[in-house]
Amino acid sequence: MRSLPTLLAMLLAFPAAALDLLPTTLQLPAEGGQGELWLYNPGPGRWQGRVQILAWEQRIDAEVLRPTDQVLASPTQLDIPPGIRQRIWLLPGRPGPVSGEQAYRIVLEPRQAGLPRYSLPLFRGQAAPQAQPRVQARIDADASQPYLRLSNAGPLHARLHDLVFVAGDGQRTLLLPGLAGYLLAGRERRWVLPAPPDSYHGGRFHAHLQDGREVDLTTPDPAIAASAPSRL
Template sequence: MRVALILLASLLAMPAAALDLSPTTLQLPVEGGRTELWLYNPGPGHWQGQVRVLAWEQQVDAERLRPTGQILASPIQLDLAPGIRQRVWLLPGRPEPVAGEQAYRIVLEPSRAGLPRYSLPLFRGQAAPQAQPRVQARLDADASQPLLRLNNAGPLHARLHDLVFVAEDGQRTLLLPGLAGYLLAGHERRWALPPRPNGYHGGRFQAHLQDGRQVELTAPDPAIAAGAPSGL
């Protein structure tokens, strides 16, 4: 009995399985086609759950996910023992007109508490070969703390990495290291910024996009944040 209790305690103490996922960003053509997501469970625990496909919409201060039938996943139910590799197909569902790039989230929902939950972006759309995100930046003048408002007027999403502020004297400050977030095509979001002793007057913002390029986040007003209150 004592041995059984010790064995049970050791099993309960084992860490939850964490899946390896590839790729971490998915792309689906507009016309037909399918794409695949590979899952691998390196162990030591078991991972069970289901695949959910949700339409992804953005508001200025929120992300909205809702059920959709435009993208289907197969299989839906997952049962991965340690050392098991599983492929999940993602393919078009019911035919509906697609205007511009559409965004979705592939959610891997565990069946029990303690297992990790995953959410991966999937984009469906086909723009011109030279199409790029077009991101404009400005500070929110009515905010009680520094807020950077970004608008993507381009036909493709922007995945922003390593957001940098460049002051008038050329000094560079890394504001958001790593993945700052996604900005969907035709949408606007706000990012909270850390306070700076001299605020953000007279400078400019830069970030890396998904293709590795560092770009200027252009501002409609060349003197970005020139009209911001002194508290920013």
């Protein structure tokens, strides 16, 4: 029979489970000031790794991350025993306000292979209280695959949930349940759509934003609407 110290040593040697993170989306004020990210290790082993802050940009078919010194994390090296909470401070790298909304990703990279890697959105800057994302949609298609192209002309990012296609007869089809993705301010992205049995033509796309509102993403601009191929 193994002794209690031996059992405890074996328990601590087991890989850590997934971390609990709070909050999962972070916001730093435009004027400076710090933010907090809390991590909790439910066990049974230690969670060891590092923290990186990366500038986040979007291209039509890609998420682009690059090193930055605009926002700093403290600490950057983590060693969290089971059952322990760890606070990470998020600090502006340079004093003074910023113009426009800036987007970053907080990346938690585990030291041990096989554990999940975390990537959380972080935004700095705040537009006027009445400002909203302004998202418009169109259909792109190649020979085999339809795409939903979204553009955000607003000053704030859009976090899209529960993407729905509403056919001309009012029938609703849930395309992407839960978090469909982020669309940064002033950017365009496109998502692969499942091939429908008949057509996307003549329908509309709806989604929920971060404030819970359901919005119609289909632009009324006839020049853009006409670009949807008739076979969709």
